[in-house]
Amino acid sequence: MEQVSNVVVQPADRKKIWGIWKVALILFIVTSIEYVFAFTMSKGMLLNVIFVTLTIVKATYIVSEFMHLGHEIKSLMYSIILPMLFIVWLIVSLVNIEGAAIKGARGTQDFTGSNGATEQVDEGH
Amino acid sequence: MSTTATAIDNKKGLWRGGVSPFKASYGKLMMWFFLLSDAFTFSTLLVTYAFIRWSAPAYKGEASDFVFSTEYWPIPEKVYEAFPGFHGVELPLVFVGLMTFILIMSSVTMVLAVEAGHRMDRKSVVKWMLWTIIGGIAFLGCQAWEWTHFINGTEAGTIGDVVKNGLWINNYEIHGANLTFNQYGPPAFAALFFFITGFHGFHVFSGVVINVIIFFNSATGMYERRGHYEMIEKVGLYWHFVDLVWVFVFTFFYLI
Incomplete structure (x- = not known):
């Protein structure tokens, strides 16, 4: 120094x-x-x-x-954490409810692994 | 500021001014709010990922029978199983585990730098900042390798229908991944991989750049002359946030 x-x-x-x-x-x-x-x-x-x-x-x-x-003091803690809790809520509802609903509405079939009826019908083609 | 404040010293209060809101400095508070908004941005990416993934066809067969197909979403540990120097050996999620370890370690060295800053210990701050930068660069190197492997793909490849030069080609042999199609799964899989890990990687890159700047500033004694190392704390908040996002990306992209 x-x-x-x-x-x-x-x-x-x-x-x-x-x-x-x-x-x-x-x-x-x-x-x-x-x-x-x-x-x-x-x-x-x-x-x-x-x-x-x-x-x-x-x-x-x-x-x-x-x-x-x-x-930090409680008010700072909550002003950061509360908005994030709402976001987590949004994520969970979009994934579980919306994602599954769209999948059901499209009639998307999961791939089961068995050899029969594995051919996926993709309407986008 | 201080002269006028001392004149009406007893007027200080939460609703009278003279004190910092939330008892945090301006810079730290703004960093927190920036990080909150950045968390919203990352949330939109994760929402998009989860939504597309949960509405796509899933693979419900035995994991041991799994083969890549463009028709259904892949099992992540079948995609990320490569490790540098172990070509052809299946090491599921080992490399991404190493990346997680590196990033958490560099977060720890950052906390140690902040702690040293509280004690005005310039030597320790410089030492821990250097380790943090090394950790950040190591992580970016790992990510570069992972991207290269992801883009180049495996020798086996996958047979799928693709659009090339405006034409549908049936039974095209796909190797690796790009934004149009990939050997691992539906086109959206690779696009989301590039977008989400890329956006996170860009945050790590910016973090490394800022870390280098504050490393030089603390090494030349700028913060010592200033009388406090708050800048290390503020950049530290950003750096931990990058680590935090990685924790979520790790879970949603590699585990689930």
């Missing part, structure tokens, strides 16, 4: 640093659990609900600890 500096560097708080690494550890463990579910469970609505729940767990840790929102 060439210039004379009167900045006082405070010592690191070991507890605080450990807290940061603890959150990182939780994020890795939750991701590992997601991998375990991905390879042991068959696809379905239950698995999707588990994945979304674990994702929200991870998002909560990132937002409240890494982004420090959990330590």
